[in-house]
Amino acid sequence: MSLVLHKVTAAVPGLMLEVSTECGPGVTAVFGPSGAGKTTVLEWVAGLRAPTGGVIQLGDRVLHDSGRKISVPARLRGIGYVPQDLALFPHLSVRENLGYGRPAAAAPGFDRVVEVLELPTLLGRGIAALSGGERQRVALGRALLAGPRLLLLDEPLAGLDAPLKARLIPFLARIRDEFRLPMLLVTHDRYEVLALADRLIVLLAGRVAQAGTVREVFQRPANLAVAGLLAVETVQPGRIERRAEGLAVVRVGSVALTAVAGDLPAGAREVFVCIRAEDVILLGATGAAASARNRLPGVVRSVADTGPLVRVELDCGFPLVVALTRPACADLELRPGATVTALIKAPHLHLIPR
Amino acid sequence: MTAADWNLIGFTVVAALAGTLLMLPFGLALAWWLARREWRGKVLVETLITLPLVLPPVATGLILLRVLGRRGPVGGFLHRHFDLDLVFTGRVVPFVLAVMAFPLFVRSARVAFEELDPRLEAIARTLGAGEWRVFRTISLPLAARGLAAGWLLAFARALGEFGATIMVAGNIPGRTTTLSLAIYDAVQLGDDGRAFRLLGVSVALALGAVGVSEWLGRRRHRSRSAP
Incomplete structure (x- = not known):
């Protein structure tokens, strides 16, 4: 299942975006400095923000086509989205958060996800009683249990300290490997890119500066700006x-x-x-x-x-x-x-x- | 307190309750619509619904009297088709109170919805929830405290309504007289004892409603600032 963005455009304050790119299966990292438009790209794909032009397609399904005035509502897209602030439902328990989007059949088993994310002991708790890393795992589980065809993660490890990051990366890797779910991961952290991603899209000032496998892009940055951003040549x-x-x-x-x-x-x-x-x-x-x-x-x-x-x-x-x-x-x-x-x-x- | 006093208090409370419950679904829908959607004519609607808040209640009452009267559009329709008369009856009082309480409720309910993080609603949609489910399971419970505080404020307002009620329902003892009308009567008749008794009841009811409303508002802010 591949995600295709073709000349998707929008103007957000201070930035003109025009993005064309393709993400295959596996984990694709969208890498760039803050203000490059990374989160906007995720919101386009999730259906939370409408671009002014262009086509977005997932597999053979058109999600958005400005020319043909097609825009599939977010609830019908089947795309899991974990925003940077997680947006857990504060009035619901962990179990209720996890179960919120669960369709009858399509989702991977509740118990399986709960086990992989090591959540069994947290199920009865309220959101306020969770630590940062626990919240992150609940948000991941909630998105996974809705049975998405694509998972969008916005800076999943930003704001967590280094040891916690190191502990969470294996969870993300496990999701990637166990559920074979294509993921689009927004990050400005090289470490996350190298630890998780197969492919890399470098976004600079609203445009795709370079795309390719992680090694290709690090080894052969397309220009000085990309090289400076990656800052690791080998x-x-x-x-x-x-x-x-x-x-x-x-x-x-x-x-x-x-x-x-x-x-x-x-x-x-x-x-x-x-x-x-x-x-x-x-x-x-x-x-x-x-x-x-x-x-x-x-x-x-x-x-x-x-x-x-x-x-x-x-x-x-x-x-x-x-x-x-x-x-x-x-x-x-x-x-x-x-x-x-x-x-x-x-x-x-x-x-x-x- | 005489039996008549108790009847009066009962009638006033029931009418205020009925009126504020009557406007509740419309108020919720409009508040949500104002808080969450941009549409043409929004400013006009905002102005119109604020009007009863700033117009002299007697003026609003006069408009209602015209609309609900036998020769008015609504009153005429009800009279012709259902042989139902509203003005100068007890059953019109809840309608009048609903109109008078509506803007107060819509204003606080709108703020309650606007305070909600729209991302929570957006995420619920990505999890497959339709608009009604999002409203029922996310917006409504998260705004509940603010909505309850707004409703109590509207209820307190309805309890003390005077001008519009007397215009539309008149002041018929035992049938359309409410607490505030009765206080006015008692003062006019020189029955200070009754006036002060009813004043005490009014103060107690208003204090109770506003107090609970404030308490809900405070709890809301505290739960918001908690980590």
């Missing part, structure tokens, strides 16, 4: 080989890298390794000993001038993007085919479980 899947003394050894392709394990969950195996281009130091081919844990011999693939910094792509067994000043680039005489050694300090490798 994203590679890796596998934790061992952990000791707060460090983790990660295998990426043929290379073993050392990273600070930090708050990486103890059981995490598969991770994304994230490296910012500014954090990489290059040595000439005959580099001396250095304190950096990661010494990666590599070959320069490309050199591109991007303003004050030069963007260099290496092949170190995996593609690695490096940002250097122009004089540094000149000193090392970097050109495609040159051999260099990349140094990365362990704390500059960021590991994100996936």
Whole structure:
């Protein structure tokens, strides 16, 4: 089931939006700075806000078509929406909130959802008696139990502290994996994108600046604005080989890298390794000993001038993007085919479980 | 207190109750419509329904007298088809009180609906609820305190109505006389004892209604500010 937005337009205060994009199955993250129009896109899809032009289609069903004056009312769209403020019904118990939208047959079993979201002990409580994370799970459950064909999540983890975020991400991942429900996730947090999304839509000032798989977009930002927003040039899947003394050894392709394990969950195996281009130091081919844990011999693939910094792509067994000043680039005489050694300090490798 | 006093109090309370219950469904519908929808002519309707609040009650009474009288459009219709006369009877009193209490209720009910977070209603729709279900299960219960406070205020207003009632229902002891009309009568006849007795009853009723209304308003604000 894919969601298609074709030239959907609207003017919200201070912003002209025009969005064309397509989201397939799996989790699609809509990523952008605040004020880019992310929430507006979700409200269009949910049917809570009417765009002034364009077509929105889910599978083979047209939800909105300004030209043909079609607009399916929100209640008939079958799209679950968890807004940022959650909007739980304050006068109803957790059980009543969960059951509010439940149609007779289509929804996945009540007990199953309650179990997956670990809600059994909360059912009898009122909303006021819940913590932030519990509220988040109730709102997710309420949307899921209405049996939606698509789930929209607006900044599901914003406003929660880091440990709580880390605890909630597995719940979202479980929903993604257990119920095989396509999800559209609005966020301005790279961590959420990497932890949850398969595909990424970058929204800048009301327009889709780039769309693609998460790795594609991080690896090949379409322009400087996108690159600046993502701020992580290298994203590679890796596998934790061992952990000791707060460090983790990660295998990426043929290379073993050392990273600070930090708050990486103890059981995490598969991770994304994230490296910012500014954090990489290059040595000439005959580099001396250095304190950096990661010494990666590599070959320069490309050199591109991007303003004050030069963007260099290496092949170190995996593609690695490096940002250097122009004089540094000149000193090392970097050109495609040159051999260099990349140094990365362990704390500059960021590991994100996936 | 004489039996006549008790009858009088009973009649006034029942008429005010009947009148405010009569206007309740219309008041709720209009308040919701004003709070939640934009439509052409909204300003006109807002002005019209506020009118009885600012017009001299006697003037509103005169309009009602014309409309409900035997030669008026509504009164004439009822007289011709149902042989039913309204003006200068006890049964017209609730109608008059309904009209007089209506704007007060609509104003507070509108505020109660406007205070609701429209996102709650929107989310209920995404969960598959139709407009009536959203109103019944979300808007109405969440606005309940504000609505009850508004209704009590309207009820208190109806209890003390004087000008419009005397124009349309007259002042027929034992049939159309209400509490405030009786106080006026008692003062006119120099029966100060009765006037003050009835005054005490009026004060007690008004205090009760307004007090509960205030208390509901306070509770509403407290529950709103709670985390």
